Structure formats: C-alpha cells, structure tokens
Amino acid sequence: MLKKRKLKIGIVGCGAIGSSLAKEIAVNFRGSAVLSALYDIRAEKAQSxxxxLLKNTKLSVGSLDILIKKSGLVIEASAAAAAWEITRKAVSARRKVMxxxxxxxxGHLDELFRQASRNNTQVYFPSGAISGIDALKAADIAGxxxxxxxxxxxxxxxSGVEYVEKKFKLSGLKKDKVLFSGSASKAIKYFPQNINVAAILGLAGIGMYKTKVRIIASPAVTKNIHEILIESKAAKIFTRTENILHPQNPKTSFLAVLSAIATLKQILQPVKIGT
Ligand SMILES: NC(=O)c1ccc[n+]([C@@H]2O[C@H](COP(=O)([O-])OP(=O)(O)OC[C@H]3O[C@@H](n4cnc5c(N)ncnc54)[C@H](O)[C@@H]3O)[C@@H](O)[C@H]2O)c1
Known part of the structure; x- marks a missing residue:
C-alpha cells in the first residue's frame, strides 16, 4: 500500500483559534498531518x-518567512490588519492557506483570486460562526x-466599538436597539466584532455591497445570534445560529473554531461531505 505523506501545517497567530487548532492537529489529525511551525508576533505565545504541545521538540519559529518555508498549509489566525500580507506571502510561495x-x-479579493490561480494553489475560508454558507453557494449558481x-x-x-460609542448610549438599555442597517461593506468598516461573519457572507454570495446587515443590541440575549435570510431562484432559506462564546476569547464564537477544524478535515479527508 502507498504510504501517504503527512500535510505539514504552520499556524500564524497562537491565540484562541490558533491554539485550539494546534492541539487538534497534534492529537486528532496526527495520522494525516503534522505541525511544522508556530509563529506569533508575541514570540512568548508561540513558545508557550x-x-x-510537545515536551522535547521546539516548533516555534522567529519569522513568518521560515514558517512558510516549512509548511504545505499555512493557517492564518492572527489579526485582520495582518491577514492579507500573510496570505499574499504564503500564496506567492505556492502554499495552501486557510x-x-x-x-x-x-479589498484584496481580486488580487487574491489572481495570485492563487497564477500559483496554482488553494485558499480556504471556513464558514465561521454562521450557518447557511453551503446553501448560499449552491443557490447563487441559479441566482x-x-x-x-x-x-x-x-x-x-x-463596548469599545467607536461607531456605537459615538452614536448611542447603551447602558441601561431595556429593549432591542438597531445600531446599524446597511451593506456588509459598511458593517465591516464600523463593526470590527462582526467583520468576519459579514465578510464570509458577502464573499460566498452576492458581494459586500448587495449583502445587507442589521446589527441589534439586545439586553435579553446572552449569546451572539446570527440570523440569515436568503431569497433565491432555487429556495427561500432562513438560518439561525445561537453562538456560545469561546472560553479563551469572548470575542470569538466556539463554532468559528470548530468550523476551522471541520475545514481542515475536508482538506485532509479523501471523501468530502457537504458543499
Ligand atoms: N472566520 C471566523 O469566523 C472568525 C471567527 C472569530 C475570529 N476570527 C478572526 O481570527 C483571528 C484570530 O482570532 P482569535 O480569537 O484566535 O484571536 P486572539 O486574539 O485570541 O489571537 C490572535 C493571536 O494572533 C497574534 N497576532 C496578532 N497579529 C499578528 C501578526 N501580525 N503576526 C503574527 N501573529 C499575530 C496575537 O498576538 C494573538 O496571539 C482574528 O483576526 C479574528 O477576528 C475569525
């Protein structure tokens, strides 16, 4: 029988998502993948x-360039401001990127598609903390x-969202308050906390301008709730996801981390399930 080569995975950003993924790779994916490097702008986070993970082997590296060299798949789990530069470098080196x-x-999507195609590699965007991306992708084919x-x-x-603090007083709020209603493009600009959900939805469907977003402050909820309504030629779709927050980072939903693990599973498994 042919022996399969393990996929070498490097993780950039060793916070809530990066750490969870690293542990998953080291334990549950060890038959098909191996951690090749960890990098964090705060070196002590990668080192710890x-x-x-490994008592005797050192995985952390001092630079992004070395991590890219050592990896077949680079997982970016750092910060919005760094994501394009990390992805651009990895794609130019013909690495797969998540x-x-x-x-x-x-703002870099056209260039990303061009570079990934020119370098004959793949870039993966997990669905994150929402449900319905699978149906949206399929429905988009018909319109x-x-x-x-x-x-x-x-x-x-x-709290701390500049747009909200300038326009609203939320302390003591007794009922729902609509903070924003507009395009995904504007939501991304004004609501850093919602940025990934709005962006993946725009990316998977009808783009950042046509995708609409409403953001509501609700004193009655304890979870982050995302509802998505899709009207298409193929189906009317409604999804609701009530997210439990990640124990290490309350800004990140637990499902977002699991969605990255599920994407990794798709990459590694010979049989792929779902759209
Ligand atoms: N796609 C999704 O659904 C989804 C969901 C939640 C979070 N995110 C995003 O994923 C990223 C990571 O989330 P997290 O919860 O793990 O955050 P986190 O704050 O827990 O960890 C981020 C880590 O990245 C490091 N870092 C920051 N800038 C860096 C750089 N330039 N180079 C290397 N390392 C750098 C930080 O030091 C930190 O250790 C964030 O950008 C977040 O917005 C995406």
Whole structure:
C-alpha cells in the first residue's frame, strides 16, 4: 500500500483559534498531518503553545518567512490588519492557506483570486460562526436576489466599538436597539466584532455591497445570534445560529473554531461531505 505523506501545517497567530487548532492537529489529525511551525508576533505565545504541545521538540519559529518555508498549509489566525500580507506571502510561495481573519481580505479579493490561480494553489475560508454558507453557494449558481444578516448581541459586546460609542448610549438599555442597517461593506468598516461573519457572507454570495446587515443590541440575549435570510431562484432559506462564546476569547464564537477544524478535515479527508 502507498504510504501517504503527512500535510505539514504552520499556524500564524497562537491565540484562541490558533491554539485550539494546534492541539487538534497534534492529537486528532496526527495520522494525516503534522505541525511544522508556530509563529506569533508575541514570540512568548508561540513558545508557550509549543511547550504545551510537545515536551522535547521546539516548533516555534522567529519569522513568518521560515514558517512558510516549512509548511504545505499555512493557517492564518492572527489579526485582520495582518491577514492579507500573510496570505499574499504564503500564496506567492505556492502554499495552501486557510484564512480566519476574513474581514482583513476585503479589498484584496481580486488580487487574491489572481495570485492563487497564477500559483496554482488553494485558499480556504471556513464558514465561521454562521450557518447557511453551503446553501448560499449552491443557490447563487441559479441566482440570489437577497441576503440579509441580522446579528443580535448583548449591549456589552459593543463596548469599545467607536461607531456605537459615538452614536448611542447603551447602558441601561431595556429593549432591542438597531445600531446599524446597511451593506456588509459598511458593517465591516464600523463593526470590527462582526467583520468576519459579514465578510464570509458577502464573499460566498452576492458581494459586500448587495449583502445587507442589521446589527441589534439586545439586553435579553446572552449569546451572539446570527440570523440569515436568503431569497433565491432555487429556495427561500432562513438560518439561525445561537453562538456560545469561546472560553479563551469572548470575542470569538466556539463554532468559528470548530468550523476551522471541520475545514481542515475536508482538506485532509479523501471523501468530502457537504458543499
Ligand atoms: N472566520 C471566523 O469566523 C472568525 C471567527 C472569530 C475570529 N476570527 C478572526 O481570527 C483571528 C484570530 O482570532 P482569535 O480569537 O484566535 O484571536 P486572539 O486574539 O485570541 O489571537 C490572535 C493571536 O494572533 C497574534 N497576532 C496578532 N497579529 C499578528 C501578526 N501580525 N503576526 C503574527 N501573529 C499575530 C496575537 O498576538 C494573538 O496571539 C482574528 O483576526 C479574528 O477576528 C475569525
């Protein structure tokens, strides 16, 4: 029988998502993949993750360039501001890339498609904290008229959001308050917390301008709730996802991390399930 080569995976960003993925790769994917490198702008985070995974081997590296050299798949799990530069470098080196900071790619998408095609490689964007991307992709082939995302979060979740703090007073809020209604493109600009959900939805369907977003502060909710309405020639689709927050980073939904793990599974498995 042919022995399969393990996919070498490097992780950029060793926070909530990067750490969870690293642990998953080291334990549950060890038959088909191997961690080749970890890199974080805060070197101590990569070092401590490396120590927690492997007692005797050092995985952390001092530069992004070395990580790219050592890896067949680069997972970006760092920050929106860094995502394009990391992806551009990895794609130019003909590496596969999984991008978590989707919002950071808006504005670079045409270039991304060009570069990935020129270098004959693949770039993966997990669905993240929402459901319905599979149906949206399929429906879009026949034609989608409308995509509307309604996000409800506790007022707490908006503290520190400049756009909200300038326009609203949320302390003591007793009922739902619509904070924003407009294009995904504008939502990405004003709501850094919602950036990935709005961006993946725009990317999978009718684009950042036609995809509409409503953001509501709701004192009655404790989870981050995303509802998506899709009207298309093939079907009318409605999904609702009530997200439990990641224990290490309350800004990140647990499902977003699991979605990255599921994407990795798709990459590694010979049989792919779902759209
Ligand atoms: N696609 C999705 O559904 C989804 C969901 C949640 C979060 N995200 C995004 O994924 C990214 C990671 O999320 P997280 O919860 O793990 O965040 P986190 O803050 O827990 O970890 C991010 C890590 O990246 C490091 N970092 C920052 N800039 C870097 C750079 N230029 N180079 C290398 N390392 C850098 C930080 O030091 C930190 O350790 C964020 O951009 C976040 O917005 C995506």
């Amino acid at each position: 993750l490396s120590r927690s 991008v978590m900071s989707v919002g950071g790619m808006v 989608v008229k409308k995509v509307l995302l309604t996000t409800r979060k506790h007022p707490f979740a908006f």
